Structure formats: structure tokens, C-alpha cells
Amino acid sequence: MPDPNGFLRYPRRVPARRPVPVRISDWREVYPPAGEELIREQATRCMDCGIPFCHDGCPLGNRIPDWNDLVRTGNWDAAVASLHATNNFPEFTGRLCPAPCEAACVLGIAGGDPVTIKQVEVEIADAAVERGGLRPQPVPAPTGRSVAVVGSGPAGLAAAQQLARAGHAVTVYERDDAIGGLLRYGIPDFKLEKRHIDRRVAQLAAEGVEFRTGVNVGVDVTAEQLRARHDAVLLACGALAGRDTPETPGRRLRGVHQAMAHLVAANRVVAAAGEGRPALAVLPDGTPIDAAGRHVVIIGGGDTAADCLGVAHRQGAAGVHQLDLYPQPPAARDEERDPWPTWPWILRSYPAHEEGGERVFAVAVQEFVDDGTGQVRAVRIAEVTVEKRDGRRIVSVVPGTERELPADLVLLAIGFEGTEEQPLLTQLRVTRNPRGAVDARPDWQTGTDGVFVAGDMHRGASLIVWAIAEGRAAAAGIHAYLGGGTPLPAPVDPGAQPLAAR
């Protein structure tokens, strides 16, 4: 029986992050572990309210009150089992999820402080490792059916694990040199150290999943060859087509890059250092890209922009500006606009924002300014207003507000335009919709029989928790298609959307 008064006795507390000067001198995760006493206290704040809206906030339907109570009573093994019943990779979501569950927590009504659900989650996930490692689960007798998973991000990995545990032979094809999708070379180590991915990959391999890296499906292996080898194909290729701004004068200057180019180069250097190999941060064509000593301007306000900010400080940038088209959001939920339990539009600050840099809101770049040699030396910005008219975004410049910011490195973190156009799609006769994503039928099949889709490739650029949820659900669709017995869990359907007021 949960403690109905715990939230009255204990305020919300999260562990202190590592001090800024210390953490920006390395690439390790910014959060230290919470410690058992703090986390059991915080789990005690969950009153098991009866109708747990947090379940609806979490796309995975994580059984949050159950594992909060198990942690409160120190029943760690049962908490580990309860969490893994709905989430294949809680060590990823516990570190990286923006926690829509917390926005939906009953304790958050009327400006209250929700339970630290995400923190409890990561502590349970880490306890699983400390208490004997991530033991492979016994797999049933082989079904004799085989599935190809294309893409090894959280969607592909979640599907692979579910299908292997149902007895199917699963091969994951990844064009990169390492498994993990965006978690590997997109998201920096200070948010997710890569040992967490390596541990899971070892677990999946021990459960029978075969991994083939360095294979660009559609180029190194044709879709026809893939279909001849496997009974079903899951496409989990992400939404990696970066949005650009080709119409802005100066876009082609040296020093103006896609944010992902910077992140991947930096993360590869960290990976090489972990293997004892010296490496320079370079673009695929060998051009150096590094923020050391540079004035950096990051354009965009989301996860990617915040990750670039953290990377720039660790590389030793001279100064960083982060530009956002929209006005600064309010500090607290606007109940009219986003009533509880929906996801509110509020100012979100990531640990990277504590580390320095200046955020500039309601501005747009008018020009990337040439230093006379073809290298960017500044960005010319202007204040703007943004409004929606007939569903279209109208950006208007406020006259007389133009100014320059120094810039020798400009990073475009202005979003993604869906999945990349690539030979694989043509070969499988799979088309992208106007959002650049691939539509799924109710059973997660694309328009091509036996070819399924999940994760960002289906949803558009989204979140890890949605990728895992879609991977699990698509695995259930594939299992049924292959004539599997007991249905697999399907936490979402292809039309599922976050909680919304309208």
C-alpha cells in the first residue's frame, strides 16, 4: 500500500549535477547517481492516485506507480522486472526522455511538483546492471521465421529484441560502423555514455540477434536480396534529412554547417579516445570542424541545438549564441493554452544551458556575412514576430532591429524533414508522405506487403520513448504477420499522438 502522505512530507528533489567547471572539462554524463536514500524518498511521493495519468503521458504505458512503490519498499528486483515489462531500454529513457509522464502526474496539478519519475526510472535501470548485469532472457524454440531490421536506433533495437524473444531469427542491418542510431553518434556522451548501448547490444546478441554493421541496405545489399533472405522486413531508418536554409544569403560560406555534422564529428572523437585512438573532429570529406577558440552561433531551440551547445563548450568555444525564432516561453504552464495533463509549452533548459552561452529569442538570421575570403565572420539577425495564418507560419521582421553577432562557426539545428530519400525506398516501392515520413497501415505494414516501418521513419523526428514504443508495436505486427502464437504487447498504434487538449 503506497504512502498517501509521502508528497506532504517530502519536497521534490533531484540529485545535484556535477559542477559546471568539472563537467565541461570531460565528456562524462552530467548527472551523478542519486543514491538509494534519496530515490526511495522520492518514490514515496507517489501516492498511487487511483487513475494514474502518468500512464497515458508515457507512450510505453510504463507502470509507474507500481515501480515507485517497489522502490519505496526497497524491492529492487521486482522493480527491475516491472519496468522491463513495458520498456526494453529504461537506461536510455531514464537519462534522455523529456518525461511527458511527469507533465501528466497528478502532483503537478495547479503548479505542484510532480514525482521525479524519470529519476526513479534511471535508478531502477542502473540497479538492474548493478544487481547481476543485463542477463539475456531465455529464448523459445526457433519459429523458423526470419526478420530483417534495417536501422539500429531505439526503434530497430526494441523491435529486434521483442522478435528474438518470440523465437524469430533477427538480423539488424546498420550502415554506420556501430550500433545505436542517433544514440551512438548523434547524442553526446555527456547525455548518454555509450557503455549503456554496448551492454544492451551484448544482451541482444546473447538472445540471438545478429548484427551487421557497415551495410547500407539498398546499396551494399539490394532490397531484393534482403527479401529473399528474410520473411519480413522492418524499416527503422530514422528521420535524418536535416532541414536547411538555402535561401539565406551566405549559406554556402565556409563555417556554416548542419548541426549533425558537428555532433557526429565530435562524438566520433570521443569514441576514438575511448578506444585509445587519437582523432580530429572532421567532416566525412576530411574538413576539420571544431568549436575550439571559435565564436559559435547555433540556430534552433531543440535537443540538437542544446547538444551542440554542450559540445561547443567542451571543445573550448570562445563564445556561443543560440538563436530561436520563437519568443521566450513562459516559466510555468499556461492552463488556458495547455491544461494539465498535456505537455506544456514552457521554457525548457537543458544542463548544457547552465554551462554558458547566450540564448536569443524571437530572432531570425537575415544573412551569413562573408569575411571576404569565403569564410563566415558574422550572422546578421533581426527581431521577428511569428504567427499562424491558415495553418501557415508567417515570420515578419521588426524594422530597424538588425544587428550582427560574431560567428566563425554556424550550426543549423532547425529540425528534420523526415526520412532520407534513398535507393532502399525505391527498391521496396515505399514512398514518403508530404512530411517526409513513411505511412503505416494499422498493422504497421507499409504499402508494400511484408515491409513494416517504425520509429522516426514513420513518426517524423520525435523521441526515444516513441521510437521504443513503435518498435515494440511493429514487432507485434510482424509477429502476427508471421503467424506467431501469443500476441506481443503493442503499446501504441500508428495513429497514436501525445496527450492533447484538442
Ligand SMILES: Cc1cc2nc3c(=O)[nH]c(=O)nc-3n(C[C@H](O)[C@H](O)[C@H](O)COP(=O)(O)OP(=O)(O)OC[C@H]3O[C@@H](n4cnc5c(N)ncnc54)[C@H](O)[C@@H]3O)c2cc1C
Ligand atoms: C542531436 C539529437 C539529440 C536528441 N536528443 C534526444 C533526447 O535527449 N531525448 C529524446 O527522447 N530524443 C532525443 N532525440 C531524438 C531521438 O534520438 C530519436 O527520436 C530516436 O533516436 C529515433 O530512433 P529511430 O530508431 O527511429 O531512428 P535513429 O535513431 O535515427 O536510427 C536510424 C538508423 O538507421 C540507419 N539507417 C538508415 N538508413 C539505412 C540503410 N539504408 N541501411 C542501414 N541502416 C540505415 C541509420 O544509420 C541510423 O543508425 C535527439 C535527436 C537528435 C538528432
Ligand code: SF4
Ligand atoms: S519513458 Fe519517459 S514518459 Fe515513460 S515513464 Fe520514463 S520518463 Fe516517463
